[in-house]
Amino acid sequence: MAEKKEHAAPTGAFWSGAITFGLVSIQVDLYSAHRPKTAALRMVDRSGTVLHRRYFCPRDHKPIEAEEIVRGYEVEEGRYILVSDEELEALEPEKSREIDLRSFVEVGELDPVSFQHAYFLVPAGTVNKAYRLLAEIMERSGRAGIATFVMREREHLVAIIAEGGILRAETLRFADEIRTPEAVGLPPLEKAPAEMIRQLQQEIQKLSSREFDQRLLGDRHAQELLDLVQRKLKAGEDVVAKPAEAEAEGAEIIDLMEIIKSRFSAGKKGAA
Helix, strand or coil, rough: CCCCCCCCCCCCCCEEEEEECCCEEEEEEEEECCCCCCCCCCCCCCCCCECCCEEEECCCCCCCCCHHHHHEEEEECEEEECHHHHHHHCCCCCCCEEEEEEEEEEHHHCCCCHHHEEEEEEEEECHHHHHHHHHHHHHHEEEEEEEEEEEECCCEEEEEEEEEEEEEEEEEECHCCCCCHHHCCCCCCCEEEEEEEEHHHHHHHHHCCCCCHHHHHCCCCHHHHHHHHHHHHHHCCCCCCCCCCCCCCCCCEECHHHHHHHHHHHHHHCCC
């Protein structure tokens, strides 16, 4: 089985704009820091045809066409307020190409439970002095930037964090999306016996390590699934194939680190 290469969206960076605050404006491109799982399964029939999902009405026992579907907000069980596409469009924020940096806070103030999705902010164009300087100052001071920007018709709140000279944007969940310990029914804290405390401390000490073992990040289940697929492929077992289809136009393989290096290299030449 050929090794899968890392694929990005056909358009490369799926958002481009500028980090702005005061008189500062730094052009950046946005890339996702995540990629799809390497061992993803598709829903197919016995002949290998990829299946598609459709909405189904349980009352009339029939599929629903797209033009019959409307959105509704449930105000109480069984009662909905219908909201039209036009009304939703009227609520969309004004389109912008700016990451509006509002404030700087200590990185330690950020609660990881608020992090939703990570992105890399890559310097755009050939000049990246301002980008490098901002990343260096933020990393040295241990501060993160809190900003807002509009992407896909929605305003996002993000924390911009500098690590290793690179800026990363973490979209943050809003307060109403986060559950509290009380909401999940955690019992009240009780003082543990001294003997239990000593035992736990000893066990923690036994497992303490000076560095995080990166091998723990390996997806064992995904590897086992790939091994299973490899064995069945070699044996010619359960192999089905639909007629070949043309590759999506414009698809490209993107090496994010090469992009960052090339931008920095171009910036050096432009500054010479």
